[in-house]
Amino acid sequence: MVTINVAVLLVVIVIWRLRRRTEARSRFDEKLTVVIVLASGVLIAPTPVGEGIVNVPGQVASGVTQAGR
Template sequence: MKLTINMAVLLAVVLVLLIRRKVQARSRADQTMTLAVAVIFGVLIAPTDLGQGILDTTGDLARTISDAGAP
């Protein structure tokens, strides 16, 4: 039996656990680690279909907001 782990899923779980911690003073190292995990997660998910869907949805939302603000 071969066990495989998808790194994007693993990083998503780690990121959720880091963000859901109690709100309290965090050290600079903790903030840096959370930022690094978030950036790596973004890089891993970007070329996937899910990442492209998120990009398209975000772009459509930004265009809608921009068009609503234009006279």
């Protein structure tokens, strides 16, 4: 439960940071955003939500493969 709350907080921070103008960002800001995105990905991955996100592209690829036969 705590993992999801921290992950949601990081997602909100990423969305807030990405809303800023591109010209106003420094290299440090861009690197910090990348680190936050990676951290949120690590927190979300082992949760059921993360597993569902990973399963969707696999199911789409499987459907495309079966449709091509």
